[in-house]
Amino acid sequence: MNKLYTGALLGLAIAASSCGSKKIKIESINNRQQLDSVIALLPKTQVKVDSIPVRVLYMHLKGDFTFYGQPVKEFSIQTKDEQLQACTFDIEKGASDVLQQLENENGTGFKEYSNPILSWSTLPKKIQFSVQDFDGDLLTLSNKEKAAISLYFNNPVNNRITNIYKEIPPVTTTNDYQLEVDNSECGYRLYVNDFLVIDHAGARTLGVTADINPYLVKGKQQKVTVELLPGNDYDGNPRNRLHLESVVHVALKKSSKRSMFSSVVFDFRTPNADSMVREDAHSSRYIRASKFYGQLSAKVDHPFETDAVPYELPCYAAAVTDIRTIPDAKEKILAHYRKLQQAYLEKDSLQLEKLLYPLEKNLQTAWYWSKPIDGQTRWTNIMDKAREARDVKLEENVVLYTTPDGHFAKLLPAVYNKNPAFYLSKEDGFYPLDYYVNIDKNGDVQFAID
């Protein structure tokens, strides 16, 4: 280890002399190795280790530091599992200059509150700048004021999932489409372009929503299908046939990260007619009487147009096999789900990266996640899920739902269940993992669409 620190010292000295400065710039510390290089330069008396809980280390460092040119005499830093977590320090004056430098380097800060606190999310870290002991605002901020800085490190990971953003072609639209569904006395299944999006058995539920970008196809022409089912009554008892008031109301909204406003793309109800029913000798009421009253089920297609969707998801090129023609398709798919189950349970990052890469590529394309920080966020979410997992459950009694073209399939519980066929349970809820799969030309199963 001594050799390593010697190397670090040597490198630091060379680099420092090349820039004509001996002060250590805190803004350039982005990972553990760089921190270790700093520590190696400090006398032992200037490094104070506060406490060492399990895998967590708190340190206070004193020395001749700077942050964007302003002197900093000491800072506190926290590491966890050998990685940088957070760093905090004060700047006694020069708040205005520091802010200007931060904005020159990272763009305009995000001011979430009325207090003079700004933040920047960059790839290596989130930076938070707040002015201390100050009654004014950013318009009156001067260099007399002192600032407190907090750095929260991201520890960027370099893998296939975090690099997907490089494979996504830039687009000019970033529309997000969301369905909102109300139903009366029926259950329903709702499909977008034949992908099952919502499976809902309960009667009289308002405001069930689903984000549908991943189910949209390239171009403008799309289709939503409502399958009316007898479902359960309001008390949860199953019905045998469609109730008189079996009506589903579907609206689609479009929003964009580049607009304050949203718009309604369509708003329709499954066929019905207002009808008056007598409740007793003295009263009657109007209801929405379904055209399909008494049937076992019914399907209603509703074509609609979106703004031109600019992408074709990569899974369409990979999904060349008709899953229905493979005799042991269900077993193959189950085996693939089990691999993911194992990977999550063992928190196996390599296997998670391998299994989820095709899925993530489709998702990041569908949601226009094309910035480096988006890929990092997705990977962090995956590993957070793995860490939070109390259990990963694959239902025993499942059936295979296949899209009508045979190219995509997902597992569904054989009997309606409020949980999906495959999910990760954590302390305060669950994450569905029942992704659609496709089978490529080599016969390999891949996760395709969430």
Next chain:
Amino acid sequence: MKKKLVLYLLFPISFVACDNPAPEKKTEKIHLEKVNSNTDILAENPEIKLVGSRGFSYDFNDERFMQFYDLPVKNLHISIVDDQQHIQRLAMDLPKDKEAVNTLKTQLNKAYGQPGEDAGNDFSAFEEGDVLVWKGKDRLIAMITSKDFATAAKIEKAPKIDILFVKPEETNN
């Protein structure tokens, strides 16, 4: 070990490296007197960072990038109409500066004529204080000041501007 040594030699170079080239600041100042109910502030100013729920309401807290007439304003709140396609209301804090506020009154008088009372109770229901209302073709503009605004030596509570966008015929009553 050699590989690790090379890595350690390389790491410090990045953290004492000379400054990166500065990206250009793109955020422009929003002139709130020019906003109408159809103005998509985010579409016109893609660099601003609004806080809030898409299609319902937003806050914009960066006083450096907004003004009402010539005055810097703070704590902008934008309410959206239920159709999610129009602005219903803009509320903002003015500086605690009597002279600046009086200058603004003069500018509003020039643009909209003399103010009246809050006859429709459109603003008094939300804010305590003295309310002056200017009527425009598509908007009611209220200035809300504390009761002691004219006499107090030091203004404690920031005066507010609250703009309610209305259909043209609604302001004729």
